[in-house]
Amino acid sequence: MPRLKKSLPHVALLGYLIVVLFPFLFVLFSSVKKDNNAIALNPFGIPKTFEFSNYVEAWVNAKISTYFFNSLYISILSSVVSILLASMFAFAVTRMRQGKWNKILFSLVLIGMLIPNNALMLPIYTIVRKLHILNTHWALIIPYIANAIPFTIIILAAFMRSLPSEIEEAAVMDGLKAPGIFARIIVPLTVPAMVTVFIVNFLGNWNEFLLANYFLSNDELRTLPVGMVQFRDQYQMNYAQMSAGIVYSVVPVIVIYAILQEKIIEGVTAGSVKG
Amino acid sequence: MNKALRNPLVFILFVIPALVLFIMFFIYPIFSSLYYSFTSWNGVSDTVKYAGLDNFKKALGDERFWVSVKNNGWFILFSVCIQVPLIVFFSLLIANVKKLKGLYKTAVFMPSIMSTAVIGILWGFIYEPNIGLFNKVLGLVGIEPVYWLSDERFAMLSILITNAWQWTGFYIVMVLAAILSIPGELDEAAAIDGATGFQRATRITLPLIVPIISVVIMLSIAGAMKAADIVIVMTKGGPAGSTEVMATYMIKYAITNFKYGYGNTIAVLIFMFTLVVTALYQLLFARRNERIEY
Numbered sequence: 001m002p003r004l005k006k007s008l009p010h011v012a013l014l015g016y017l018i019v020v021l022f023p024f025l026f027v028l029f030s031s032v033k034k035d036n037n038a039i040a041l042n043p044f045g046i047p048k049t050f051e052f053s054n055y056v057e058a059w060v061n062a063k064i065s066t067y068f069f070n071s072l073y074i075s076i077l078s079s080v081v082s083i084l085l086a087s088m089f090a091f092a093v094t095r096m097r098q099g100k101w102n103k104i105l106f107s108l109v110l111i112g113m114l115i116p117n118n119a120l121m122l123p124i125y126t127i128v129r130k131l132h133i134l135n136t137h138w139a140l141i142i143p144y145i146a147n148a149i150p151f152t153i154i155i156l157a158a159f160m161r162s163l164p165s166e167i168e169e170a171a172v173m174d175g176l177k178a179p180g181i182f183a184r185i186i187v188p189l190t191v192p193a194m195v196t197v198f199i200v201n202f203l204g205n206w207n208e209f210l211l212a213n214y215f216l217s218n219d220e221l222r223t224l225p226v227g228m229v230q231f232r233d234q235y236q237m238n239y240a241q242m243s244a245g246i247v248y249s250v251v252p253v254i255v256i257y258a259i260l261q262e263k264i265i266e267g268v269t270a271g272s273v274k275g
Numbered sequence: 276m277n278k279a280l281r282n283p284l285v286f287i288l289f290v291i292p293a294l295v296l297f298i299m300f301f302i303y304p305i306f307s308s309l310y311y312s313f314t315s316w317n318g319v320s321d322t323v324k325y326a327g328l329d330n331f332k333k334a335l336g337d338e339r340f341w342v343s344v345k346n347n348g349w350f351i352l353f354s355v356c357i358q359v360p361l362i363v364f365f366s367l368l369i370a371n372v373k374k375l376k377g378l379y380k381t382a383v384f385m386p387s388i389m390s391t392a393v394i395g396i397l398w399g400f401i402y403e404p405n406i407g408l409f410n411k412v413l414g415l416v417g418i419e420p421v422y423w424l425s426d427e428r429f430a431m432l433s434i435l436i437t438n439a440w441q442w443t444g445f446y447i448v449m450v451l452a453a454i455l456s457i458p459g460e461l462d463e464a465a466a467i468d469g470a471t472g473f474q475r476a477t478r479i480t481l482p483l484i485v486p487i488i489s490v491v492i493m494l495s496i497a498g499a500m501k502a503a504d505i506v507i508v509m510t511k512g513g514p515a516g517s518t519e520v521m522a523t524y525m526i527k528y529a530i531t532n533f534k535y536g537y538g539n540t541i542a543v544l545i546f547m548f549t550l551v552v553t554a555l556y557q558l559l560f561a562r563r564n565e566r567i568e569y
Contacts, residue, residue, distance in 0.1 A: 009368045013379050016365055020382055020444065023401055026408050036406055043411040085293040092289035096280045105290060112301045116549055118501045118522050119542045122529050123304030123311075126318070146300035149293050168280065178285045207390035209504040214530055225392035229508055232396045239400055246400075249393050257388055261381050264388060269449050 024250070031055070031243035039239055051240065058244035061235065066220060067227035068248075074137055074223060075205035078144035079198050085145070086152035086197075087190065091182045094160045095168060106157065112150030121210060128215060139215040140223070144208065148201045155270065159193035160186060196267040199260060203268070206253070224249050308546075311539040318535030330540035339516055340541070343524040344548070346431060350499035350520070351552065353435045355492055358443055362491060363484075365443075366450040367476050380451060383444030391441065395508030398437040399424065427517045430510055434518055438505055442498065446491045453487035454480055489560070496556060500549045521545050 030039050032050045058064065089109075093102045128139045163186070171181045212223045222230065231245055257264060315326040334340050369379045386394065401408040402423035410420045423433040457480065465475045503522035506512060512519040512527065519527075521541060529538020 009372050010375070013365070013368055013372065013375075017379065017382050019440070020386060023397055023408070023440075027397055027400065030400070040406040043406065043408060085296065088289040089293035092286050096282075096286050096289070098281070098283065098286050101286070105294070109293075109297060112297060115301055115305070116497065116501055116545065118503055119525075119545045119549075120301070120304040120308065121526070122535065122538050122542055123307040124300060125530065126307070126535075127299065127304070142296075143300060146296040149297055150301070153293065172279050177279050178282055178289075181279065182289070203388055207388075207392070209390065209392040209508070210526075213504075213507070214526070225390045228390075228396055229392050232399070239403065239406060242396070242400065246393060246397055250389060253389055254385070257385060261384075265380075265384055265448055268388065268445070269452065 027243045027246050027250075030240055031247050033240050036237070036239050054241045054244040055247075058231075058241050058248065061241070062231040062245045062248075063219075063227065064224075064245065064248045067222055067224040068252075070137070070221060071206055071224040074140055074144070075202050078141050078205050079148065079201040081141075081145045082148040082152050082201055083156075083194055083198060086149050087156050087187065087194070088182065089149075090153050090157040090160055091186055094157050095165075095181070095186065096178060106153075109150050109153050113154065117147060118210065121214075124211070125215065134215060135217055135221070137216075137221060140208075140212055143211055143215075144205045148197075148204065152197050152201065155197050156190060156193055159190055163189055196263060196270070199264055200267045200270075203253075203264070308539045308542045311536050312543045313540075314536040315534075316536040317533045318529065319533070323536075326536060330537050331544075333537065334540055334544060339519065340521075340524060342516060343519040343521045346518060346520045347499055347502070347548070349431055349435060350438070350502055351496055353439065354442075354495035354499060358439050358446070358495065359488065359492060362443055362446045362450055363481070363488065366447045366454055367480060369447070369451055370454040370480070371472065371476070380448055384448045385444065386441045387445035389441070391504045392508050394437065394441050395505050398433075398440070399509055402433055424510055425514050427514050430514060430518045434505060434509055437509065438502065441505075442495075446494070449491060450484060450487055453484045457483050492556065492560075493553065496552055497549070500545060500552070521548070 026043075029044075029046055031054055032052065033039050033042075033047045034049075034051045038047060038051075089105075092098075093106045096102070124143055125134075128134050128143065131138075131142075133139045133142070167185055167189075168176075168181045171185050176184065207225060208223070209225045209229075212226045213229070216222060216226070219230075228245060228249055232242055235241055311323075312330060313326060313328070314323050315329070316323045365383070369376060369383075372379070404410055404420045404422050404425075407423075409423060410418075413421065421429060423429050461479055461483075462475055465479050470478070501522065502520050503526065506518055506520050506523050507526075510518045512523050522545065525538050525541035525545065528534040528541065
């Protein structure tokens with residue numbers, strides 16, 4: 001009886017685990033099946049013969065490599081610039097002594113966390129058009145940088161505030177000016193927090209769909225989520241090949257997650273609570 | 276001695292870049308939306324015509340707009356009435372098992388770091404009437420194929436299930452963190468007093484995690500009001516507009532149909548509805564200033 005009681009929660013949890021993981025397995029198995037017919041005949045199991053040509057064809061037909069590198073460089077560049085600008089701002093309002101301005105500016109940025117950003121999509125569309133960058137990668141990079149700024153500032157400012165003030169007092173004694181204190185003292189100390197926000201911002205940009213879908217119309221420029229949707233719309237009937245496409249776009253995220261899971265869970269949940 | 280840190284010029288130089296972007300992409304858009312919501316601008320022409328409250332009247336009189344409001348409502352109801360109990364149930368279970376805790380946590384969290392677009396595609400495949408996973412499973416017990424995404428009766432439900440599948444684990448991890456931060460002595464003391472596992476979960480742990488559940492509900496409401504990409508990817512608002520949500524309705528008019536002024540009216544309405552729902556929730560349910568000290 002006690003043994004049964006102990007294993008009951010595990011039964012429920014394993015059930016949940018299957019619900020979460022089976023869709024991935026279903027796609028993985030389907031991706032090595034010959035065609036829709038093979039999927040229909042044997043939907044749940046591993047196929048008898050493995051058909052890897054789906055992967056080759058999906059890579060070519062779906063232009064996965066183009067989309068993949070577009071996504072990669074847009075996400076990295078935007079995240080890095082956000083962190084750079086936000087850390088300068090956070091340094092100024094937490095470590096420099098400008099009386100009430102510190103507080104006013106910081107509170108202003110806090111408001112940004114309360115705004116539902118989908119609702120601002122239309123004005124951002126017009127800004128991007130007026131800047132004549134619609135249908136270039138800048139149309140995503142600049143809004144992505146701006147979008148991440150409030151959250152990045154809040155996390156980095158909280159971290160910088162926790163550093164003892166003796167640090168820069170010593171630095172001032174040594175003759176460092178404010179930019180030097182920022183670059184040589186504060187930034188190196190803030191690296192752990194920066195890693196966390198980088199992961200959150202990167203994932204956010206990597207997965208972003210709405211702006212990427214409406215602000216770019218040139219196929220060569222598309223990012224992975226949009227490219228995948230378009231691929232699905234074109235090859236709707238060929239589910240085996242589509243599954244291979246899904247595997248390509250899911251595997252990098254799973255690999256990163258496997259390596260950095262603690263950091264990711266910490267960062268992503270912190271992001272939402274503070275928001 | 277702190278002259279170096281009082282230099283206003285350096286301060287301004289450090290603050291300006293982030294501030295300019297912030298004002299350009301957060302503050303200005305709010306006012307711009309508000310302004311254009313009272314016009315009938317098409318988004319490209321040089322002349323902007325003032326339209327008064329016409330757009331608002333049109334939106335509030337449009338049956339399709341109310342369908343989209345109702346669907347946002349379904350999103351909220353589904354997360355609060357179905358997801359939240361599941362979240363609490365599973366986080367209590369994970370908190371109380373000794374083995375495999377890490378595995379459960381890692382696995383349930385995984386869908387929430389994936390792109391919604393890719394998840395929409397994946398689930399589109401699962402819902403596929405002829406070869407999809409769902410109908411194959413139902414077929415085992417002899418149920419006829421269901422056209423999940425193209426049948427008006429099931430399309431919205433299918434989207435809600437997908438959305439729940441993606442986000443439930445995320446909230447479980449949040450609630451789990453709160454449960455694990457409760458000092459163990461409380462539970463031990465209750466166990467010594469003879470409380471059963473079920474009693475400890477409902478009488479000790481549950482009351483202590485009410486604040487985090489409240490946060491989860493707030494986040495679900497915010498998420499429900501933002502939902503758009505999952506609908507665009509899975510059904511494009513169809514069949515016959517039955518799965519349209521406010522954000523997709525807005526995009527459809529403003530970008531696809533060049534009714535930029537009207538689109539902004541919808542943006543303003545989304546804003547107002549979000550405020551009203553959050554305020555209502557805070558007034559009716561959230562216990563304010565609740566602090567727990569151990």
